[in-house]
Amino acid sequence: MNSMVEIQTAAKAGSTPNLWSSIGILMRRPEVGSFLGMVAVFAFFAIFGGANFVTAGGTASWLNVASEIGIVALPVGLLMIAGELDISIGSVIPAASMTVATISGYYDLPIMVGVLAALGLGLLVGFINGVLVIRTAVPSLIVTLGSLFAVAGLTLGVAIILTGSTGVAIRADPLAKAILGQFVGGMFQVTIFWWLGAAIIVGYLLHFSRYGNWILALGGDKVSARNAGIPTDRVITLLFMGSGLCAAFVGVSQALLYNSAQVSTGQSFIFNSIISVVIGGVLLTGGFGSVVGIVFGTITFAIVNQGIFYTGFDANWASLIIGVLLLAAVLMNNTFRKMALTYTPKKK
Amino acid sequence: MAEPILQLSNVNKSFGPIDVLHDISLAVKAGEVLCLLGDNGAGKSTLIKILSGVHQPTSGTILMDGEPIQFASPRYASDLGISTVHQFGGAFPLMSIGRSFFVGVEPTRKWGPFSIYDRRKANEIAVKAVQEFGITRIDDGDRLVGGLSGGERQSLAIARAVHFGARVLILDEPTAALGVKEAAHVLRIVLEARKRGLAVIFITHQVIHALTVGDHFAVLIRGALAADFRKGEKTREEITDLMAGGEAMAELEAEIESYQSAHEGRAPPVADLR
Numbered sequence: 001m002n003s004m005v006e007i008q009t010a011a012k013a014g015s016t017p018n019l020w021s022s023i024g025i026l027m028r029r030p031e032v033g034s035f036l037g038m039v040a041v042f043a044f045f046a047i048f049g050g051a052n053f054v055t056a057g058g059t060a061s062w063l064n065v066a067s068e069i070g071i072v073a074l075p076v077g078l079l080m081i082a083g084e085l086d087i088s089i090g091s092v093i094p095a096a097s098m099t100v101a102t103i104s105g106y107y108d109l110p111i112m113v114g115v116l117a118a119l120g121l122g123l124l125v126g127f128i129n130g131v132l133v134i135r136t137a138v139p140s141l142i143v144t145l146g147s148l149f150a151v152a153g154l155t156l157g158v159a160i161i162l163t164g165s166t167g168v169a170i171r172a173d174p175l176a177k178a179i180l181g182q183f184v185g186g187m188f189q190v191t192i193f194w195w196l197g198a199a200i201i202v203g204y205l206l207h208f209s210r211y212g213n214w215i216l217a218l219g220g221d222k223v224s225a226r227n228a229g230i231p232t233d234r235v236i237t238l239l240f241m242g243s244g245l246c247a248a249f250v251g252v253s254q255a256l257l258y259n260s261a262q263v264s265t266g267q268s269f270i271f272n273s274i275i276s277v278v279i280g281g282v283l284l285t286g287g288f289g290s291v292v293g294i295v296f297g298t299i300t301f302a303i304v305n306q307g308i309f310y311t312g313f314d315a316n317w318a319s320l321i322i323g324v325l326l327l328a329a330v331l332m333n334n335t336f337r338k339m340a341l342t343y344t345p346k347k348k
Numbered sequence: 349m350a351e352p353i354l355q356l357s358n359v360n361k362s363f364g365p366i367d368v369l370h371d372i373s374l375a376v377k378a379g380e381v382l383c384l385l386g387d388n389g390a391g392k393s394t395l396i397k398i399l400s401g402v403h404q405p406t407s408g409t410i411l412m413d414g415e416p417i418q419f420a421s422p423r424y425a426s427d428l429g430i431s432t433v434h435q436f437g438g439a440f441p442l443m444s445i446g447r448s449f450f451v452g453v454e455p456t457r458k459w460g461p462f463s464i465y466d467r468r469k470a471n472e473i474a475v476k477a478v479q480e481f482g483i484t485r486i487d488d489g490d491r492l493v494g495g496l497s498g499g500e501r502q503s504l505a506i507a508r509a510v511h512f513g514a515r516v517l518i519l520d521e522p523t524a525a526l527g528v529k530e531a532a533h534v535l536r537i538v539l540e541a542r543k544r545g546l547a548v549i550f551i552t553h554q555v556i557h558a559l560t561v562g563d564h565f566a567v568l569i570r571g572a573l574a575a576d577f578r579k580g581e582k583t584r585e586e587i588t589d590l591m592a593g594g595e596a597m598a599e600l601e602a603e604i605e606s607y608q609s610a611h612e613g614r615a616p617p618v619a620d621l622r
Contacts, residue, residue: 224440
């Protein structure tokens with residue numbers, strides 16, 4: 001806080017224009033709002049959550065939640081930047097869990113077969129979503145709402161026919177468990193590392209490869225993007241397949257982590273991932289956002305979600321905090337976006 | 349240079365039973381500004397879409413450099429050097445100048461095994477291209493397009509088209525949403541593009557803007573070419589009259605006058621005017 005005041009006074013005196021302008025550059029990035037929000041939320045729970053919140057165990061509790069939401073939030077964020085929404089992930093997660101548990105648990109086939117089948121299912125649902133969105137021009141919210149219910153019904157129906165129950169147990173071999181669903185050091189889920197990897201890949205795609213420019217352009221103005229020669233249909237289909245794949249991955253890792261799968265476990269991911277992405281500074285209508293922002297937004301959401309248990313407050317208040325936080329984040333992100341838009345360099 | 353770059357010959361377009369364009373013949377040469385004038389609904393947008401490959405003509409031919417050609421897609425037309433700039437620049441407000449300049453043709457550089465978007469190069473080229481058109485206020489390629497004024501956005505889009513080798517520049521109402529000063533700016537850029545030997549098709553319904561930059565004028569009324577004349581052949585009043593429908597307007601005036609003389613100077617009720 002002290003240094004902030006110093007910077008401001010220094011800038012007013014005009015003695016450090018470079019420092020001021022580099023702060024200006026930072027302020028115009030899409031993730032600045034989500035970073036400030038994350039720091040504020042962490043500070044809040046570090047103070048009210050007591051000593052336990054900042055221990056390894058406390059950190060693990062929100063990191064674990066963040067990693068599962070985060071793996072889904074990254075591709076959902078990409079889709080949102082491209083101007084589309086995917087809520088079918090809420091059914092793909094349990095469908096993938098059930099697929100791997102049924103194949104490798106109930107029928108006792110090799111774990112690889114189950115994992116590949118589950119991931120393939122995710123890709124297939126994504127592909128169907130993409131093709132439907134392109135061919136019908138129906139808003140993707142509606143298309144994926146349809147596939148959300150269709151996949152949920154299919155999962156339940158097939159599960160009852162094949163296994164006769166809505167929950168299936170699975171015993172994975174140690175190697176598969178170590179890779180996909182284990183607690184490292186007894187508390188950190190291995191998915192945290194997958195999340196990190198996914199963030200690096202998606203970050204490369206969005207910010208460093210030329211495809212990122214295609215995604216931003218697609219969300220900004222689809223017709224202009226197409227006229228500029230971007231294969232918009234292919235990009236949209238691939239993005240939907242990406243979110244299907246990531247959702248399926250989370251489903252598989254959950255099944256291996258808890259040694260069982262249930263037909264209805266993923267619905268909370270729909271809103272949680274969208275909230276994380278929006279807190280992360282992605283514009284709901286597309287064309288603006290960053291991967292670092294999505295990661296910050298996910299962490300912010302997870303801290304609130306878990307931190308409440310470390311405070312003396314009733315856990316029922318968590319939703320209230322998340323709701324207020326979401327609105328505050330959107331307003332703050334709007335402000336920062338306006339700052340970025342109206343920015344003009346000083347005349348020399 | 350005598351041969352037109354782009355020529356329409358007896359082009360018709362209908363959507364189902366509705367005829368939108370009848371028998372349009374037009375030509376535009378390099379280093380020439382063709383102004384396409386017309387009221388709303390006169391068929392200007394359809395004509396642009398035919399020129400830029402969005403629609404195919406129902407009958408008639410398009411000639412490029414004297415050869416008959418079919419634009420199968422907007423992409424194909426732009427590959428041949430036909431570039432359309434829309435009213436708001438058709439750009440992406442939340443993208444940086446450098447990024448939006450290179451949408452679809454991003455420069456990349458190698459970074460280890462990865463090929464990454466070359467931000468510095470993109471920004472440099474984009475800023476240089478815009479400054480060459482006299483927009484010296486743009487000097488930071490990281491600025492967002494949405495932060496530019498309407499005129500600057502148009503200039504950016506035109507500079508982009510020229511940079512990527514456009515030979516025919518189609519400007520769709522570039523000055524419609526602009527203030528007087530900014531419109532003047534865009535008109536100057538149109539002249540700059542002409543000086544560089546581009547063929548410019550300038551669509552507008554502002555006669556003054558057209559007269560300022562145009563070499564050749566065509567007026568569309570209800571899908572047909574009502575007039576085709578060169579600079580200095582018609583006055584501003586004549587053109588405005590033509591665009592407003594000429595005879596239809598004169599008839600209306602006569603009707604109002606006769607009503608007023610019969611009703612002690614009162615204006616006629618709307619229902620009586622058909």
